[in-house]
Amino acid sequence: MIETxxxxxxxxxxxxxxxxxxxxxxxxxxxxxxxxxxxxxASIVRExxxxxxxxxxxxxxxxGLGLDSLSYLIALEEIAAGDASxxxxxxxHNSLPTExxxxxxxxxxxxxxxxxxxxxxxxxxxxxxxxEAGSDASAVSTQAVRxxxxxxxxxxxxxxxxxxxAQVILAMVRTDTPGNRRGSRGISAFIIxxxxxxFHVGKKEDKMGLRASPxxxxxxxxxxxxxxxxxxxEGQGFVYAMQSLEAGRLGIAAQAVGIAKAALEHAIxxxxxxxxxGKPLTEFQAVEFKLADMATRLHASRAMLHTTAAAKDRxxxxxxxxxxxxxxxxxxxxxxxxxxxxxxxGYGYVTDYPVERLFRDAKVTEIYEGxxxxxxxxxxxxxxxx
Ligand SMILES: Cc1cc2nc3c(=O)[nH]c(=O)nc-3n(C[C@H](O)[C@H](O)[C@H](O)COP(=O)(O)OP(=O)(O)OC[C@H]3O[C@@H](n4cnc5c(N)ncnc54)[C@H](O)[C@@H]3O)c2cc1C
Numbered sequence: 001m002i003e004t005x006x007x008x009x010x011x012x013x014x015x016x017x018x019x020x021x022x023x024x025x026x027x028x029x030x031x032x033x034x035x036x037x038x039x040x041x042a043s044i045v046r047e048x049x050x051x052x053x054x055x056x057x058x059x060x061x062x063x064g065l066g067l068d069s070l071s072y073l074i075a076l077e078e079i080a081a082g083d084a085s086x087x088x089x090x091x092x093h094n095s096l097p098t099e100x101x102x103x104x105x106x107x108x109x110x111x112x113x114x115x116x117x118x119x120x121x122x123x124x125x126x127x128x129x130x131x132e133a134g135s136d137a138s139a140v141s142t143q144a145v146r147x148x149x150x151x152x153x154x155x156x157x158x159x160x161x162x163x164x165x166a167q168v169i170l171a172m173v174r175t176d177t178p179g180n181r182r183g184s185r186g187i188s189a190f191i192i193x194x195x196x197x198x199f200h201v202g203k204k205e206d207k208m209g210l211r212a213s214p215x216x217x218x219x220x221x222x223x224x225x226x227x228x229x230x231x232x233x234e235g236q237g238f239v240y241a242m243q244s245l246e247a248g249r250l251g252i253a254a255q256a257v258g259i260a261k262a263a264l265e266h267a268i269x270x271x272x273x274x275x276x277x278g279k280p281l282t283e284f285q286a287v288e289f290k291l292a293d294m295a296t297r298l299h300a301s302r303a304m305l306h307t308t309a310a311a312k313d314r315x316x317x318x319x320x321x322x323x324x325x326x327x328x329x330x331x332x333x334x335x336x337x338x339x340x341x342x343x344x345x346g347y348g349y350v351t352d353y354p355v356e357r358l359f360r361d362a363k364v365t366e367i368y369e370g371x372x373x374x375x376x377x378x379x380x381x382x383x384x385x386x
Contacts, residue, residue, distance in 0.1 A: 007306065012071050019075040022051060023082025028262075031083035034212035035357050042165070044086060049120020053079070054093055058102060062110055063118035069247070070309040073254040077302070080258025081265075084361035085212035087258060089123070091251035092161045097124030097170040100189065100244050104232035109191060113168055125166035126248075127157035127192075127218055128241050134159075135374050138184035138238055142173040142220060149227050151175070151190065153220040156202070159368070163216040164201045167193060171220075172237045182235065189237030191229045198223035209360030246319055248369045249326040250312070253305045256326075256333035256365040260298045263333075263340040263358045267291060270353070271343050281343070290343060294336045301329040320382035327375035330365035337362045 008016065026047065034040040048054050056072040058064025072094060080087035098117050101109055116122040133139040142155025153173055163169065169192040176186025192199065202217035232240060268291060271281035281287045308321040337359040341348035348355050366372045 008070075008074065012074055015067070015071050016074045016078060018051060019053070019078035020081075022047070023078050027079065027082025027086055031085070031212070032351070032354060032357060034083065034085065036211075036351075038206075038211045039214070040083075040085065040212040045089065045120045045123050045165070047120075048079075048086070048090055049118070052118075053090055054120045054123075055098070055114075055118025057094055058098060058114055058118050062102070062114035063116075064114070068309075068313040069250065070306060070313060073250055073305060073309050076251060076254040077258040077261065080255040081262040082258075083212065084255060084259050084358070085210045087255045088210055088213045089162055091248070091255055092126055093117070093124040095248040095251040096126035096241075096244050097166075097168055099247055100126075100170050100231060100240055101168075101191065103244070104189070104236070104240050105191075106228075108228070109231070113191065117168060122167035123162050123165055125160050125162040125169045126241075126244075127160045127163065127169050127171040129157065129159045131156060131158045131217075135371060137172075137241070138187065140172060140174060140187060142171070144173045144175045144188065144190065144225070146175075146227075147224075151225045151227060151230070153190070153192075153198070153223040153225060155220055157218040157220070159205070160216055160218050161213060163218050164204065164214050169193070169218070170231065170241075171218075172241050173220075175234050175237075184238040185235050187238040187241075188234050189231040189240050190225050191231055192220075192223070192225060196223055196225060208363060209357070210364055211360075245369055246322045247312075249322045249375075250305065250309055252365050252369045253301070253322075253325040253329035256329035256362065257298065257302050257305055259358050259362045259365070260294075260301065260329075260333040260336040263337045263355055263362075264291070264294045264298055266353065266355055266358075267294065267340040267343045270347075287343065290339055294339050297332045298336060301325075301332045304328055320379050323370070323375040323378040323382075326365075326370070327372055327379065330362070331372060333362040333365055334359075 052065045055064030056067045060066045128137050130140050144151040144153045171190050171192050172187050174186050175188040176182040198221045200219045202219050205215040274281045305325045308318050308325045312318045340355040
């Protein structure tokens with residue numbers, strides 16, 4: 001047993017314990033069943049809200065806990081260790097729509113949306129990607145046209161986490177005109193609610209992992225959005241989204257750390273009790289070395305994440321460091337879960353044990369909120385800039 005390092009404050013350790021208890025009691029025992037049926041009870045969102053986990057970064061005046069990023073990411077790691085599908089709902093909600101409204105919204109938008117988002121009464125989603133615009137997100141084609149005191153939106157958003165259960169969706173759409181395209185400066189952010197006429201939930205993706213987290217297409221068919229739902233300034237939506245994705249990347253790094261932590265814990269437990277050649281697997285040095293490497297890479301991922309989060313909380317520019325954290329943590333999660341399956345042997349390859357699910361859940365952390373290749377582009381640009 002490795003001692004926990006004590007760089008966390010007493011309050012942060014308390015938050016960690018609350019999240020760990022919730023994960024142990026409510027998530028870990030159910031994650032396998034939710035994965036099999038590809039859904040989880042709707043009450044989970046409210047339970048996260050009741051614990052304050054859906055408004056951790058929001059100031060108290062908007063119903064949040066007013067906590068620092070590190071506290072939030074510590075809680076997110078524990079939730080991810082219990083169930084990565086629950087963690088992505090929490091990460092997207094906290095890092096993207098709520099943060100965008102807080103950072104760029106009008107006072108009326110903040111008071112209308114944030115208190116209900118903080119309790120989990122309203123879950124948030126972030127709709128940037130489209131079928132033809134993924135890594136190159138500035139290529140979105142969903143179009144908004146001004147019509148009196150509203151905007152009329154047409155187009156399709158893809159891969160929207162929480163999209164079929166969110167009450168608040170931050171959507172990035174074009175507000176420039178076909179005759180005057182302005183690239184990423186022609187994109188604006190809108191606060192969409194599913195009650196608006198012309199809002200439709202489309203195909204639900206049948207995914208390899210994160211199966212209990214709904215990922216859906218949304219279609220906007222003449223969706224009429226009141227003008228006061230434009231977030232911030234017209235033409236700034238892409239800039240807002242990119243700034244918010246910095247926090248999002250730390251959230252996905254925390255999710256990856258949580259998945260790796262769970263895989264390591266399962267591997268330690270299993271190799272202690274599994275006997276071959278008359279002794280526990282942990283007594284073979286090849287096994288012990290593998291566990292040592294898993295623990296070391298996990299510790300490095302967590303240390304990088306915590307250092308970056310603490311720097312962000314001090315107001316430092318952490319763009320490239322957030323990309324490094326996400327890159328390293330997600331590739332660690334993939335590597336650690338692969339090793340865990342190896343340590344379980346054939347039992348790692350079947351659904352009787354959770355490591356095959358953790359392996360499937362880990363993969364997407366290398367893909368969404370900027371793939372590993374995109375993180376390397378961000379880091380590469382930073383290290384080669386003069
Ligand atoms: C489960 C899940 C949930 C998601 N949730 C959301 C969400 O809530 N909101 C949202 O907006 N989006 C969401 N996404 C979309 C996600 O962000 C995109 O899938 C991701 O950005 C990659 O885009 P793409 O899938 O179109 O792949 P592509 O951009 O087509 O990339 C395909 C491959 O090419 C590589 N590639 C692309 N460009 C370059 C380059 N310049 N150099 C080197 N390699 C490159 C990529 O790294 C990747 O390996 C989600 C995706 C998944 C799978």
